[in-house]
Amino acid sequence: MSNYHRYRVPGGCYFFTVNLHERYPNDLLVKYVDTLRAVVRDIRQTWPFHIDAWVILPDHMHCIWTLPPGDADFTNRWRLIKAGFSRQNPTNEKRSTVHRARGERSIWQRRYWEHLIRDERDYNNHMDYVHYNPVKHGYTENVSDWPYSSFHRCVERGLYLPDWGDNNVDAELDAGER
Numbered sequence: 001m002s003n004y005h006r007y008r009v010p011g012g013c014y015f016f017t018v019n020l021h022e023r024y025p026n027d028l029l030v031k032y033v034d035t036l037r038a039v040v041r042d043i044r045q046t047w048p049f050h051i052d053a054w055v056i057l058p059d060h061m062h063c064i065w066t067l068p069p070g071d072a073d074f075t076n077r078w079r080l081i082k083a084g085f086s087r088q089n090p091t092n093e094k095r096s097t098v099h100r101a102r103g104e105r106s107i108w109q110r111r112y113w114e115h116l117i118r119d120e121r122d123y124n125n126h127m128d129y130v131h132y133n134p135v136k137h138g139y140t141e142n143v144s145d146w147p148y149s150s151f152h153r154c155v156e157r158g159l160y161l162p163d164w165g166d167n168n169v170d171a172e173l174d175a176g177e178r
Contacts, residue, residue: 007116008072013052015126017113018078019060027058028107032089033148039084047077052123053130056148057137062130064117074114082108127154132165142166 020026029036033056040051052064067074086107117123131154134146143151143165154160 006075006114008074009116010072011067011069012072013064013066013117013123014074015062015064015115015117015130016074016078017060017062018082019109019112021107021109023059028089029056029061030058030148032085035088036081036085039081039088043077043080043084047073047080049074049077051150053127053154054150055130055133055146057134057139062133064123064126064130078112127159128165131160135165 020028036056048068050066052066054063055061065074065077089107115126117126131143131149131151134140134149135143140146142163143149144155144162151160151164155162155164
């Protein structure tokens with residue numbers, strides 16, 4: 001068993017990548033996006049966090065959260081979100097012998113990627129990465145065309161121009177997966 005440690009800072013700002021267990025082909029997250037949104041909304045009632053950015057793709061999602069002062073427990077929030085989403089979706093996924101023996105669903109990858117945002121530049125790079133991801137993966141040609149993204153809210157707040165990302169900024173992004 002691996003000895004995996006997560007870096008925790010109370011009140012910290014974190015970037016996350018969360019993947020489905022079977023990534024390709026799979027459209028579960030966009031197919032049940034309303035369920036995912038409702039689960040997140042419910043979890044935030046008892047385990048608050050600020051959503052700085054979020055993009056939901058068919059088989060994975062990226063987001064940036066800021067936790068409340070004195071709170072570093074993003075692990076429990078993700079456990080509850082994954083479990084809540086799993087409980088509200090059909091049980092037709094393939095399950096391994098291990099999953100069946102443990103009584104587990106096999107919707108999500110067990111782990112997720114998290115990164116503590118270090119400074120304003122790091123924050124801006126990750127914000128751009130989150131919002132440009134649908135273009136990066138070929139789901140749309142323009143960032144503004146992807147409906148499952150906080151990009152639209154960020155445009156309303158004046159953080160992005162409506163046509164941001166239309167000129168292929170991917171080469172300039174320094175965040176996320178490598």
